[in-house]
Amino acid sequence: MKPLRIGVLGAGLVGRRHIETIRALPAVAELVAVADPAADPAQFDLGGAAWFSDAIQMLDRAGPEAIIIATPNNLHAPLGLKACERGIHLLVEKPVTATLEEAEQLARAVAASGVKTLVGHHRRYLAAVQEARRLIAEGALGDLVAASVVWATRKTDDYFNTAWRKEPGGGPLLINAIHEIDMLRYLCGEVRSVGGLASNARRGFAVEDTAAAMFQFDSGCLGTLICTDAGLSPWTIEQGSGENPRFAFSGQSTYRLIGTSASLELPVLRRWNARVPGVIGWDKPIDATDFSVPYLDPFEAQLEHFQRLIRRGEPPVVSVSDGASTLAATLAVAQSGRDGSRHSPRIFGIPG
Numbered sequence: 114m115k116p117l118r119i120g121v122l123g124a125g126l127v128g129r130r131h132i133e134t135i136r137a138l139p140a141v142a143e144l145v146a147v148a149d150p151a152a153d154p155a156q157f158d159l160g161g162a163a164w165f166s167d168a169i170q171m172l173d174r175a176g177p178e179a180i181i182i183a184t185p186n187n188l189h190a191p192l193g194l195k196a197c198e199r200g201i202h203l204l205v206e207k208p209v210t211a212t213l214e215e216a217e218q219l220a221r222a223v224a225a226s227g228v229k230t231l232v233g234h235h236r237r238y239l240a241a242v243q244e245a246r247r248l249i250a251e252g253a254l255g256d257l258v259a260a261s262v263v264w265a266t267r268k269t270d271d272y273f274n275t276a277w278r279k280e281p282g283g284g285p286l287l288i289n290a291i292h293e294i295d296m297l298r299y300l301c302g303e304v305r306s307v308g309g310l311a312s313n314a315r316r317g318f319a320v321e322d323t324a325a326a327m328f329q330f331d332s333g334c335l336g337t338l339i340c341t342d343a344g345l346s347p348w349t350i351e352q353g354s355g356e357n358p359r360f361a362f363s364g365q366s367t368y369r370l371i372g373t374s375a376s377l378e379l380p381v382l383r384r385w386n387a388r389v390p391g392v393i394g395w396d397k398p399i400d401a402t403d404f405s406v407p408y409l410d411p412f413e414a415q416l417e418h419f420q421r422l423i424r425r426g427e428p429p430v431v432s433v434s435d436g437a438s439t440l441a442a443t444l445a446v447a448q449s450g451r452d453g454s455r456h457s458p459r460i461f462g463i464p465g
């Protein structure tokens with residue numbers, strides 16, 4: 114398969130990771146250009162790729178066949194639409210767009226233009242997540258009853274030197290919890306109803322530092338999620354899986370998926386099941402069974418999938434509509450956190 118000729122828009126925290134991933138996988142992708150109005154090109158190993166301070170000039174002059182949009186959220190839709198107009202395939206970071214209106218506009222532009230798209234919910238590519246999904250699908254937990262997620266870490270003060278991280282939309286709900294909400298949709302099914310609480314008591318910024326959410330899924334399964342960037346704990350999927358070098362490894366689980374016949378800790382992949390198969394009850398002994406899967410860097414797995422999506426027509430693991438449904442559920446939690454209302458988030462079904 115020919116490597117993809119990729120341009121990266123936005124060379125900040127996550128743009129750097131995309132640049133490094135592309136550079137590490139020359140058989141999958143070639144970095145042709147990077148665009149960022151503020152970053153310093155000297156800080157990157159560009160391998161000869163061109164540098165632009167203007168994203169649109171990069172699209173028009175560098176001729177990428179695909180781009181990765183890793184800019185602030187409010188630029189995802191405008192830049193994605195420019196790519197659609199030019200027939201350039203795109204991998205857009207999460208959240209797919211800043212608003213649901215923009216998500217709808219982008220989904221329609223993608224469907225009309227035929228460009229291939231992927232939303233950067235990279236967690237789905239973790240081998241432990243794939244294995245959990247397989248175990249759930251084959252009934253290894255029985256019917257899912259409930260899911261409990263804690264994502265809690267203490268971000269360092271310098272993280273907040275960037276102004277948009279202190280403003281509405283820049284907090285842990287849309288930056289971090291959205292990944293877990295996407296995972297809950299991926300593992301437990303579509304969200305029927307959500308409620309939430311949000312607090313800025315620790316940092317006092319205009320955006321939440323802590324949120325709690327509850328979910329009802331179509332299957333009847335219920336879920337809870339605690340998300341904070343102001344509390345120290347070993348319970349983030351980054352720490353548990355080692356997927357992000359910025360997080361110190363803990364090897365602890367973030368998810369507890371509870372079924373009628375067994376439960377599963379994730380990402381550790383420990384199943385708690387009846388010692389005697391089929392002999393189930395609170396008075397019967399249970400044992401732990403550990404599953405082991407090879408660790409695959411999810412950003413690398415995502416890029417490899419992006420190549421197959423474009424070269425071989427593989428269906429997207431996360432389409433724009435899928436990313437939009439995750440955004441709708443996340444925004445519903447945020448709205449509920451503001452006004453106490455319960456919501457049935459919109460489910461998007463625009464093809465593409």
Ligand SMILES: NC(=O)c1ccc[n+]([C@@H]2O[C@H](COP(=O)([O-])OP(=O)(O)OC[C@H]3O[C@@H](n4cnc5c(N)ncnc54)[C@H](O)[C@@H]3O)[C@@H](O)[C@H]2O)c1
Pocket residue numbers: 122123124125126127128148149150151152167168183184185186188206207208233234235275287288
């Ligand atoms: N998948 C993940 O795990 C993950 C992790 C972090 C962030 N993200 C997402 O990635 C995006 C970027 O987040 P970040 O933490 O890297 O932010 P950041 O602020 O570190 O980087 C954003 C970069 O975009 C640049 N930029 C601004 N306007 C631009 C334009 N018009 N054209 C090109 N570049 C422009 C900025 O100069 C900056 O360098 C956000 O949407 C965020 O939600 C995803």
